[in-house]
Amino acid sequence: MSPSSQLHDQHARETLRLIGPDPEDWVVARPGIDHNVLIVGGGQTGAAFAFALRRAGIGRVDVIDAAPDATRAGVWTTYARMNRLRTPKTLPGPEAGLPALSFQAWHEARHGEASYADIERIGRGQWAEYLAWYRQFLGIAVRYGTTLTLIEPTDAHFRLHLTVRSERGLETRVETARKIILGNGVVGNGRPNILPPLAGLPPSHLAHTSDAIDFAALAGKSVAVIGGAASAFDAAATALEAGARDVHLFVRRARLPAVPVSRARAYPGAYDNFPALPDALRWRQALRFRRAGSTAPADAVQRVTRFANFHLHLGAPWHEAAVVDQRVQARAADGDFEFDFVIAGTGYAVDLHARPELARIADHVLLWRDRYQPAPEERDDALGAHPYLGDALEYLEKQPGAAPFLKNIHVFNPAGFVSRGVPVGDVPCMKRDIPAVVRRISQDLFLEDLDAHEARMSADVPADFDASLYEPHVYRERDVEATE
Known part of the structure; x- marks a missing residue:
């Protein structure tokens, strides 16, 4: 490691020190639960979520990835074949607002400020190297060779059927989780088209x-x-x-x-508030992109x-x-x-029924075609197949009350495009959408065990000191008169 890289790592460690230690896990442990949150996908999304949940004090978070090892996880060293990323280099990524963890800080430490100023867009290989550093530096553990084959909802949690590749061959396991984040890439809610x-x-x-x-x-x-x-x-x-x-x-x-129409809404007002737009306007924006x-x-x-x-x-x-x-x-x-x-x-087709792990839940998920009926000239069956996601990118029920467990599955893959206005899972969505998901997960896990938290918040707290600390200085009128 070069001296400048070592200096950068020291600066990044100092940044983590200055924001304080990671909060202790405050989530109430439940019998029979293996994971508070299971993150499916160990690429840039999975690593960023693992760090964000850790900083929110949410423990028992696990990340799985079907790839056999870190070198083949995500797209950047596998089927992504571009020379440079397609997003501007200035977009915030997985650094969670901490400049020392950003690509720019990492790149400048290794190649200099002039080199960063020189590049128009980030090289794919360098982005892969940066993500590897990010994962290693933050100690993000990923269970490679692990595939989610079925999500089985129960009244209280999910039973997760996993296939695990080990030295003994393929093994099947069943683990339990309260929350799931699907950070599983472009085919995470569908199939190659x-x-x-x-x-x-x-x-x-x-x-x-x-x-x-x-x-x-x-x-x-x-x-x-x-x-x-x-x-x-x-x-x-x-x-x-x-x-x-x-x-x-x-x-x-x-x-x-040749006309990148989505660039017209690449400003903070449209970006930050897109999920709050009326359905008709979100649909028209998605349709404009499809037709262009x-x-x-x-x-x-x-x-x-x-x-x-x-x-x-x-x-x-x-x-x-x-x-x-x-x-x-x-x-x-x-x-x-x-x-x-x-x-x-x-490209890819959004088709929940094409995913074997979604077999038990696909029929219950609200799709855009169930929620919004455009005028005949604006109909688009491919867009209509996208799930209609909630404010925290969670699945919603097609029939209210029929599948309440859906609110505990958060979709962080491109199936969220119509709902969120950007390719969910790519760099442009990270600043806005990762905090939204983490806030909801935190809120849900807290409120689901509110009795325990009320007891904790109402518990006796020992005094920091007793009256002897101030008793000699308590004002008494007769004591003042006696001194006069």
Whole structure:
């Protein structure tokens, strides 16, 4: 570790000292409860929540992640393939208002102030390094190789069915929790959006951008990428950089989306108050984004256009696709083609029933289509499938009184987009939404054991001193007259 890095760590430790020690766990222990809060997902969201809950004095918090180890948790070292993050470097992240824990402080300590001033957006690799430091420095423990397979609600808590990968192989366990935070990424409330005709292709010839793709194996191959958003361009660039013979990117729109409409509401008033907007206005904002299209950053487009063997197809949805003689034969709107491999950069579909861990609760969750009926010209079935979340990003009941346990599941993944106005789980939402969830969890855990807390607050408190400390100086009129 360099001297400047050591100095930064010392400064960060001093910051933690100055804000005082972590509060003691005040939550009343309940028999048979393993976790007050289980956080599903050990990436940036899981680590930030673990720290925030610790600072709120909430103990018995556990973080699980299906990845086998820290190097493969989250997206930044796995299927995120951009060179730079897509968010401005100045946005607050997981530092919880403590500058010494911020990316800027970390980066400047290692590379200097001039280096930070030089970068327009944070490099993906550096962000991954920073998150690893954050997790290690704060001592955030994550149970890797642990997958939540089923949430089973009971009257008093959740029974959590887990699959745990160990040296002995796969084991199943059942643990209990009072609260759950779903910080489980882009597919946390759904699935990769692979539609016909791609759905008929075998895994040997098709991958989604969320898959672990062996790009080295695509060297010398002809590759098709479907989609016009950033992840499609990132996959196309990675294939070209790996030596693909040629890459054809097919976009159904006649022009690439280039207008980032959500930037119009990227100011504190709109950001802070978006969850309080009327449903109709939140819907229109989500619909405006959907219709404008998700824009790839200019540098993502430039990353592919520098290759002469990159070919862009506009207004070219695929109509047919099949494997014939080990090659994918495709019929697109602009012609017939053959490829060795296809990558679907087609995004994700919100579909609670696609998640096995939600099987017992999906039917009870209030969706936007249950709550809000837009005019026919504003209908959008994909947006309607998003859960309609409460103020603390909790699930709400479709039928009031039928599933009261839903208020104890907080959704911190992109399924919260329509309700919150940003891709929940990404950097832009952290400053606003993590405190909202932690406040609600604290309130709920406190009020659910109010009798015990009332007894604690009303308990006898020993005096700091007795009357002998001041008795000789108590004013008495006759004593004054005697001295005169």
